[in-house]
Amino acid sequence: MRFAAGFVAACCVVGAASGGAVRAQDSIPSSLTGAKGDPVRGRAIVTNRQLGLCLLCHSGPFPEERFQGNLAPDLAGAGKRWSEGQLRLRIVDSSRITPTTIMPAYHRTDGLVRVAPAWRGKPVLNAEQIEDVVAFLTTLKD
Amino acid sequence: MSGRAPHLLAALSVIALAGATFAGEIPMTERRSGYDFLSRETRAMQDDDTANPGMLAVLEGGALWARKTGAAGRACADCHGDAGASMKGVAARYPAFDATLKRPVNLEQRINRCRADRQQAPPLAYESRELLALTAYVARQSRGLPIDVAFGGRTQPFLDNGRAAFYRRQGQLNLACSQCHDDNWGRRLAGNVIPQAHPTGYPVYRLEWQGLGSLQRRLRNCLVGIRAESYEYGAPELVELELFLMWRARGMAIETPGVRP
Secondary structure (H helix, E strand, C coil): CHHHHHHHHHHHHHHHHHCHHHHHCCCCCCCCCCCCCCHHHHHHHHHCCCCCCHHHHCCCCCCCCCCCCCCCCCCCCHHHHCCHHHHHHHHHHHHHCCCCCCCCCCCCCCCCCCECHHHCCCCCCCHHHHHHHHHHHCCCCC | CCCHHHHHHHHHHHHHHCCCCCCCCCCHHHCCCHHHHCCHHHHHHHHCCCCCCHHHHHHHHHHHHHCCECCCCECHHHHHCCHHHHCCCCHHHCCEEECCCCEEECHHHHHHHHHHHHHCCCCCCCCCHHHHHHHHHHHHCCCCCECCCCCCHHHHHHHHHHHHHHHCCECCCCECHHHHHCCCCCCEECCEECCCCCCCCCCEEECCCCEEECHHHHHHHHHHHCCECCCCCCCHHHHHHHHHHHHHCCCCECCCCCEEC
16 A cells, blocks of 8 residues: 555645645646547556556556556556546656656656666557557546 | 555655655555565475575585685685574675774675685685675575674665665666565566565575576676676675665564575
């Protein structure tokens, strides 16, 4: 429960400190590519342990996948809990909501230190991949 | 999992005051060796010297200890005698400050310094079978003894560097050691239970490696995992991190050779 408690606590403190400014940035409403993503490709990215890495920390409705993590909230129902824009922001850079979050920023390259040469200057996922994942997660209504 | 309420209070106050860290250090009474997270089968493998694969290296290390080598034609045993007496407790105090280099060195580096100075022998390569064997043999003589690295004084700046590295977010995945090993130990990263990262069993036999490896090898694995720039074996930064981790595990018992998944 440490992570969950920390998450809630951090949200409260940040919310209290900067009020509406934080809530105004709770979402990235528009597609990063201008197009809708492909949920089938998105599912493949989410379950890929070298690409999306999601299941290292999250569990989700993927009965065929063994060894799912439990460091982070279950992805089941993510599309009901969050809007498309909220999901997009949480994947692009979750630290904009919770600065201390353990979740990596999937589409940010600044503010990082000691990045391995092979990954330097590259986001974890490119814009098209982000849109595919967003499109998939919005389908997780249960 | 009991005793989380103090964690929460600590987390709240830390966040409120500094906004920089999560739960922070694991209280001394809640520290657990990686051994405690092992399956019953893996524990049995570590506990039984005839089943522990790391004991093969210890035996080989014992032979190397007695073998004359280098231009000086001298064996470790020629100076140090019976390792069971002379090396007892030594590994529990490493990394230790080296007066010549004016910085801490780990056990592998200490062995190689001894080879250069006393045996006039070339250094053994990091992760070579021979260096791991000698290190395992020396560390085995401390099994059951409490970790007791020096801190304060001339060692302190290096310990502080190691601590800073432990809490520094780094790599493309922007993770600090502490975010897994202080804040989320006991949870599952994919199929693996995250341990508290106490280096009690090194050199350790990892089933994943199908072999023995050093703490630095393990640290480099983690750096690759978070997509961070790695360090060369023997780099001061890795020794500093080793020093901090040993300090963090102070008082815990040496288990070498440990067995881990």
